[in-house]
Amino acid sequence: MSEQTTAATDPLIADYEGKIQRDNRTGFDGYVVPVELLISFVNRLKNERGYDYLSSITSVDYEQDGYFEVVYHLYRILGGESMTLKVRTGRETPQVPSLYHIFPGADLQEREVWDLMGIKFEGHPDLRRVLLWEGFYGHPLQKDWKEPYFEEEIKPFKSRWPEGEPSYAEDKNPFADNVQYPADFDPTKWRESSESRLYSSLQQAGASILESDESDKIIINLGPQHPSTHGVFRMVANIEGERIVGLKPAFGYLHRNHEKIGERNTFIQNIPFTDRLDYICSMSNNLGYVQAVEMLMGLQPPERAEYIRVIMAELTRVINHVFWIGFLLNDLGAFFTPSLYALEERELILDVFEEVSGSRMMCNYMRFGGVVRDISPEVLEKIRILVNDRLPRKLEDFERYLTNSEIIRARCEGIGILTQEEAIAYSASGPVLRASGVPYDIRRAEPYSIYDRFDFNVAYATHGDVYDRYLVRVQEVKESIKILKQAINDIPEGPYLAGKSQYQVRVPAGEAYGRIESPKGELGFYIVSNGKPNPWRYHVRAPSFINLTGLEKMCLGEKVADVVVILGSIDIVLGEVDR
Amino acid sequence: MNGWEIIRGLGVTLGHFFDTYLEDIRWKGKRYRTKEGIEGRRNASVRGAFTIQYPEEKLPVWEEFRYLPFLVYDISAEGEREIRCTACGICSKVCPPQCIWITRKKDPETGRPITKPEVFAIDVDICMNCGFCAEFCPFDAIKMDHEYEIASRSRDGNIYQLEKLLKSKDYYHSIRPNNSSREEKEKLEKEAEKLKKSESTV
Numbered sequence: 021m022s023e024q025t026t027a028a029t030d031p032l033i034a035d036y037e038g039k040i041q042r043d044n045r046t047g048f049d050g051y052v053v054p055v056e057l058l059i060s061f062v063n064r065l066k067n068e069r070g071y072d073y074l075s076s077i078t079s080v081d082y083e084q085d086g087y088f089e090v091v092y093h094l095y096r097i098l099g100g101e102s103m104t105l106k107v108r109t110g111r112e113t114p115q116v117p118s119l120y121h122i123f124p125g126a127d128l129q130e131r132e133v134w135d136l137m138g139i140k141f142e143g144h145p146d147l148r149r150v151l152l153w154e155g156f157y158g159h160p161l162q163k164d165w166k167e168p169y170f171e172e173e174i175k176p177f178k179s180r181w182p183e184g185e186p187s188y189a190e191d192k193n194p195f196a197d198n199v200q201y202p203a204d205f206d207p208t209k210w211r212e213s214s215e216s217r218l219y220s221s222l223q224q225a226g227a228s229i230l231e232s233d234e235s236d237k238i239i240i241n242l243g244p245q246h247p248s249t250h251g252v253f254r255m256v257a258n259i260e261g262e263r264i265v266g267l268k269p270a271f272g273y274l275h276r277n278h279e280k281i282g283e284r285n286t287f288i289q290n291i292p293f294t295d296r297l298d299y300i301c302s303m304s305n306n307l308g309y310v311q312a313v314e315m316l317m318g319l320q321p322p323e324r325a326e327y328i329r330v331i332m333a334e335l336t337r338v339i340n341h342v343f344w345i346g347f348l349l350n351d352l353g354a355f356f357t358p359s360l361y362a363l364e365e366r367e368l369i370l371d372v373f374e375e376v377s378g379s380r381m382m383c384n385y386m387r388f389g390g391v392v393r394d395i396s397p398e399v400l401e402k403i404r405i406l407v408n409d410r411l412p413r414k415l416e417d418f419e420r421y422l423t424n425s426e427i428i429r430a431r432c433e434g435i436g437i438l439t440q441e442e443a444i445a446y447s448a449s450g451p452v453l454r455a456s457g458v459p460y461d462i463r464r465a466e467p468y469s470i471y472d473r474f475d476f477n478v479a480y481a482t483h484g485d486v487y488d489r490y491l492v493r494v495q496e497v498k499e500s501i502k503i504l505k506q507a508i509n510d511i512p513e514g515p516y517l518a519g520k521s522q523y524q525v526r527v528p529a530g531e532a533y534g535r536i537e538s539p540k541g542e543l544g545f546y547i548v549s550n551g552k553p554n555p556w557r558y559h560v561r562a563p564s565f566i567n568l569t570g571l572e573k574m575c576l577g578e579k580v581a582d583v584v585v586i587l588g589s590i591d592i593v594l595g596e597v598d599r
Numbered sequence: 600m601n602g603w604e605i606i607r608g609l610g611v612t613l614g615h616f617f618d619t620y621l622e623d624i625r626w627k628g629k630r631y632r633t634k635e636g637i638e639g640r641r642n643a644s645v646r647g648a649f650t651i652q653y654p655e656e657k658l659p660v661w662e663e664f665r666y667l668p669f670l671v672y673d674i675s676a677e678g679e680r681e682i683r684c685t686a687c688g689i690c691s692k693v694c695p696p697q698c699i700w701i702t703r704k705k706d707p708e709t710g711r712p713i714t715k716p717e718v719f720a721i722d723v724d725i726c727m728n729c730g731f732c733a734e735f736c737p738f739d740a741i742k743m744d745h746e747y748e749i750a751s752r753s754r755d756g757n758i759y760q761l762e763k764l765l766k767s768k769d770y771y772h773s774i775r776p777n778n779s780s781r782e783e784k785e786k787l788e789k790e791a792e793k794l795k796k797s798e799s800t801v
Contacts, residue, residue, distance in 0.1 A: 175695075175697055176691065176692040176693075176694075176697065177697050179700075180688075180691040180692075180694075180697055180699060180700055180701070181686075181688035181691040181692065181699075181700070181701045182686070182688060182701065182702060182703050182712075183702060184691065184699070184700025184701045184702050184718055184720065185700060185702070185718070186700040186718070186720035186722065186758045186760075188722070188754075188758070189722075189724075189725065285695060286693075288693065288731070289693070289694075289695035289731075290695075291729075292695050292727055292729035292731070293695060354608070357612055361611075361615070364645075364649050367641075367649065368641075368643055371641055374660075374661055374663075374664060375661045375663065376663065377663065378661070378663040378664050378665040378730060378743070379664070379665060379728065382727070382728065382729070384729045384730065384731075392734065393663070402643070405643045406643055409643065410643040410644075421607065421608070421611060425604050425607075425608075426603075426604045427604045427605075427608075521734065521735070523689060523692065523693040523731070523735040
């Protein structure tokens with residue numbers, strides 16, 4: 021990537037006298053930092069070089085070389101080059117110092133790495149499993165971990181062709197017999213301890229936050245089966261009267277280990293699976309994934325394909341934000357009528373998606389090097405009518421009714437505040453980050469696809485409350501419409517796919533971190549290929565998962581009724597949070 | 600003045616309510632259960648109620664709409680079914696959830712494999728309707744269907760076998776006219792080219 025030029029000359033790295041090495045493997049990038057130097061080096065990067073935004077933490081299991089690698093992606097919030105750090109630790113007792121005290125945004129991400137890869141983070145204050153339950157045996161992303169119903173290491177399975185004998189999955193994997201645990205473990209004697217750990221950590225934290233006037237604190241559970249939590253999501257809140265003094269999110273109820281599935285799949289088989297991450301914005305997910313793989317392949321899609329992709333991605337943003345506005349009203353107590361009015365716009369756009377891709381939500385539309393099929397002039401005309409007439413008109417309606425509505429302002433202004441510094445520290449992204457006064461948009465900061473050609477503004481606001489998140493999203497829809505108008509006018513004729521679509525793509529060995537500005541925030545795909553038909557590592561940096569890191573901060577001191585609105589304002593989709 | 604906002608909000612709903620009836624009058628009773636009426640309600644200029652009253656009325660699906668694969672067969676000059684599938688296995692290799700099972704037919708006398716499927720089964724409980732099988736089939740033998748009402752009382756029949764998957768070329772043409780005409784044309788062109796080549800070599 022682009023940091024190659026500064027590498028040799030940076031005196032900061034020279035200070036470490038050769039202990040910090042560049043990653044020399046072909047196709048790889050960044051620096052390999054010894055475990056003991058990580059904290060000092062990251063501190064200096066943050067303070068002296070301005071790398072203040074921790075975008076992603078993930079890990080790779082290099083089984084054949086006998087170590088785990090924790091991979092950190094750092095950025096500057098003012099824009100500029102990225103910094104990739106790698107820390108290696110042995111497979112026997114993997115342990116790495118936690119970055120929690122430098123970047124609080126590492127909280128959930130480090131817990132995820134511990135949960136799925138089994139790397140301990142020394143100094144993390146609350147290192148519990150996050151997606152799986154506490155009694156789970158093993159860490160599934162380790163390459164030698166196998167599920168109870170294990171067929172084969174990689175797809176395609178040999179049993180399907182040429183000697184296919186169909187069978188029902190549940191015959192091979194009968195219910196109640198589909199678990200695995202160590203031989204000396206007795207499931208009837210097992211006692212759940214994670215809940216008490218969760219409650220006690222909450223009680224300890226809660227005491228130190230508010231000055232209490234000797235009133236009792238109670239721990240209550242909001243969810244997981246609660247209509248206001250946008251899915252199966254649980255918030256464990258420590259309350260004092262009506263006020264929140266501590267709050268921990270608990271989730272993973274929809275977990276299916278998307279990443280392990282992705283490592284079993286071939287590269288192309290992952291595209292329909294990305295649809296199911298954030299099922300409101302499947303086109304954006306497709307785009308993020310194919311872009312990361314294209315980075316590895318060095319493939320450049322043709323002009324028309326780039327335009328089609330931008331049109332689809334921006335229509336997705338319109339869907340997401342309009343949908344969100346509807347559901348904000350739902351969270352505020354206006355049950356379902358307003359959100360159904362918002363769904364009308366979504367329905368019209370989904371019609372377009374269905375016409376071009378064949379499915380309303382699970383679009384599976386992008387391919388490596390382009391899109392699966394061209395869009396017809398009729399579809400373009402349909403989008404033109406939507407963009408020029410229908411959407412601006414509807415948006416104006418929304419604004420007239422909502423923006424100055426006394427009820428909305430009373431409920432949203434000053435609620436759920438995340439300050440500028442906090443938003444950066446908690447690795448918030450997307451509208452949550454921009455509403456806190458950080459005009460950081462990847463479309464502008466690190467333009468991908470053809471976003472550098474369009475004239476648009478980065479929407480932002482300065483108060484960091486729920487109301488500002490609403491304003492930012494409304495503004496963003498307007499900017500999206502602006503981009504769409506330009507894209508529809510400029511779209512050239514030509515091929516929509518580079519070369520021929522192939523079911524087995526050759527992806528050279530290497531790593532790539534492709535990130536896009538999805539409607540919910542920074543959607544990143546970290547892919548490691550070893551030149552085989554399946555990815556060696558496939559990681560999703562899910563924006564709504566990481567935006568939840570700041571949830572507790574936003575909720576402290578607020579009332580219980582507002583917590584619902586604050587959670588809604590982050591805009592989570594559980595398909596993506598739980599993965 | 601919180602009361603005013605509530606009235607204003609209710610006004611929006613009321614407006615929507617009246618719009619629906621005004622539209623009904625404007626359409627002179629033809630808004631529901633007619634083709635034009637359904638089209639009128641999926642249009643960007645729609646006002647009032649938006650919903651399609653399934654199952655009494657159904658939205659027509661787009662040509663590219665995809666739901667569960669099926670196998671296409673041709674009718675030969677003798678009136679026999681000719682399955683296009685050659686059991687090459689590409690669909691089963693590209694299938695993301697691995698729900699396609701194929702076995703090649705064997706010649707009863709010599710025991711040699713012939714390029715026709717003996718077993719072709721799709722577990723529709725697992726199929727994720729991605730359409731990769733249809734996209735990558737080199738013989739246009741497997742295509743995605745439009746039939747979406749497949750609820751059943753038991754899961755026993757949900758591994759579709761060859762007989763259930765087979766549908767005629769005419770059916771395929773009826774649901775995807777543009778695609779099938781294009782493929783036919785390409786096929787004819789290819790054959791003409793082949794013929795030309797063989798003539799020139801002779």
